[in-house]
Amino acid sequence: MKYDFTSIMDRKGRDAIAVDGLGMNPGFAPDPPKEGFDIIPMWIADMNFPTVPTIPEAIIERAKHPAYGYFNPSKEYFDSIIKWHETRNGVEGLTPECIGYENGVLGGVISALNVFCSKGDKVLLHTPTYIGFTMCMTNNGYDMVLSPLKQDENGVWRMDFEDMEEKLKTQNIHAAVFCSPHNPCGRVWERWEIEKAMELYKKYDVFVVSDEIWSDIILNGHKHVPTQSVSEDAKMRTAAMYAPSKTFNLAGLVGSYHIIYNKWMRDRIIKESSLPHYNDMNVLSMHALIGAYKPEGYEWADELCQVISENVNYACDYIKDHFEGVKVSKPEGTYMLFLDCTEWCEKHGKTIEELEKAGWDVGVAWQDGRMFHGPCSIRLNLALPLERVKEAFRRMDTYVFNA
Numbered sequence: 001m002k003y004d005f006t007s008i009m010d011r012k013g014r015d016a017i018a019v020d021g022l023g024m025n026p027g028f029a030p031d032p033p034k035e036g037f038d039i040i041p042m043w044i045a046d047m048n049f050p051t052v053p054t055i056p057e058a059i060i061e062r063a064k065h066p067a068y069g070y071f072n073p074s075k076e077y078f079d080s081i082i083k084w085h086e087t088r089n090g091v092e093g094l095t096p097e098c099i100g101y102e103n104g105v106l107g108g109v110i111s112a113l114n115v116f117c118s119k120g121d122k123v124l125l126h127t128p129t130y131i132g133f134t135m136c137m138t139n140n141g142y143d144m145v146l147s148p149l150k151q152d153e154n155g156v157w158r159m160d161f162e163d164m165e166e167k168l169k170t171q172n173i174h175a176a177v178f179c180s181p182h183n184p185c186g187r188v189w190e191r192w193e194i195e196k197a198m199e200l201y202k203k204y205d206v207f208v209v210s211d212e213i214w215s216d217i218i219l220n221g222h223k224h225v226p227t228q229s230v231s232e233d234a235k236m237r238t239a240a241m242y243a244p245s246k247t248f249n250l251a252g253l254v255g256s257y258h259i260i261y262n263k264w265m266r267d268r269i270i271k272e273s274s275l276p277h278y279n280d281m282n283v284l285s286m287h288a289l290i291g292a293y294k295p296e297g298y299e300w301a302d303e304l305c306q307v308i309s310e311n312v313n314y315a316c317d318y319i320k321d322h323f324e325g326v327k328v329s330k331p332e333g334t335y336m337l338f339l340d341c342t343e344w345c346e347k348h349g350k351t352i353e354e355l356e357k358a359g360w361d362v363g364v365a366w367q368d369g370r371m372f373h374g375p376c377s378i379r380l381n382l383a384l385p386l387e388r389v390k391e392a393f394r395r396m397d398t399y400v401f402n403a
């Protein structure tokens with residue numbers, strides 16, 4: 001590897017909820033470990049790798065110029081995004097006017113829904129689902145209609161098209177949030193699956209917000225298919241959300257963007273997100289994106305995908321061989337594992353709370369899966385050096401699942 005994916009970063013006291021947030025937000029954050037165990041952060045969705053050096057270099061370079069006044073995003077910013085999508089996702093014909101700044105992907109999701117919906121409207125969403133969707137949609141008064149994903153005979157999570165259609169038809173739904181790749185199930189949707197979903201959305205006049213924040217973290221040779229690329233109709237009925245924040249660990253810098261080809265939709269969403277006067281780019285965050293989307297960033301992201309693939313393969317094999325009663329569908333993208341512990345808990349007479357606590361006590365800072373609509377599930381973040389992943393599985397084996 002050209003880049004460093006093996007050093008163990010000490011993030012304590014360095015602005016990281018992943019380690020400093022333990023015990024702070026019961027029900028959301030894990031408890032701190034008992035004496036004698038250090039923290040292995042495996043919960044909130046950020047990474048424990050130093051990011052590509054071109055990012056801090058770009059930030060430092062800009063920071064040396066001692067004026068940080070009002071600014072417009074530069075041509076380099078738009079060109080960097082256009083090239084990234086062309087090279088990595090085969091997107092052709094993307095122009096700067098289709099790209100718009102969003103402070104966060106979730107803010108972009110809400111701005112889009114505010115345009116697609118009237119207050120209290122129903123929005124179709126698949127479960128399990130990312131807690132951020134649940135929170136932002138609930139807080140903004142949308143009525144989530146949940147269509148559960150189903151595991152096929154090979155354990156692969158699939159959309160239930162019949163259920164989706166039934167709900168769209170009978171409940172007069174005209175907006176959907178689509179998560180691609182899917183957090184927390186890790187699906188990288190195949191083209192035919194996206195096509196089929198988009199056909200339904202066309203049939204029932206549904207506008208779509210496609211959250212593709214995870215689209216750069218694709219594992220074991222899978223391929224991301226942008227929702228807007230599956231048909232001309234999909235291109236025009238979808239607002240897609242992206243960011244360098246998951247890929248390069250930049251959440252603390254803030255900065256996402258939308259791609260919207262439909263001019264009417266784009267104008268309305270830009271207007272909507274401008275209303276609170278909070279949706280403005282930070283100059284250092286702009287330079288971070290430009291640093292990320294430099295040639296080194298392409299190489300770094302490729303190496304990251306290899307590292308995460310290795311971690312995921314290690315973890316899934318370990319679970320299959322050692323943790324009887326724990327089920328997992330191997331993720332094809334993201335760095336999350338979603339463990340179904342139902343059978344294990346039944347067999348051992350334990351509750352999910354007891355199981356989670358046993359992990360937290362020994363520093364395995366994993367996350368309660370119930371907030372992602374997994375009734376007896378745990379979400380596990382594998383974006384750590386493999387040595388730390390191995391240590392976490394050693395502790396799970398010795399102190400938790402086979403204690």
Ligand SMILES: Cc1ncc(COP(=O)(O)O)c(C=O)c1O
Nearest residue numbers: 045104105106130183211213256
């Ligand atoms: C699917 C998905 N969307 C959005 C976000 C958050 O994005 P932002 O911080 O840009 O709002 C996350 C973070 O984990 C996520 O998993």
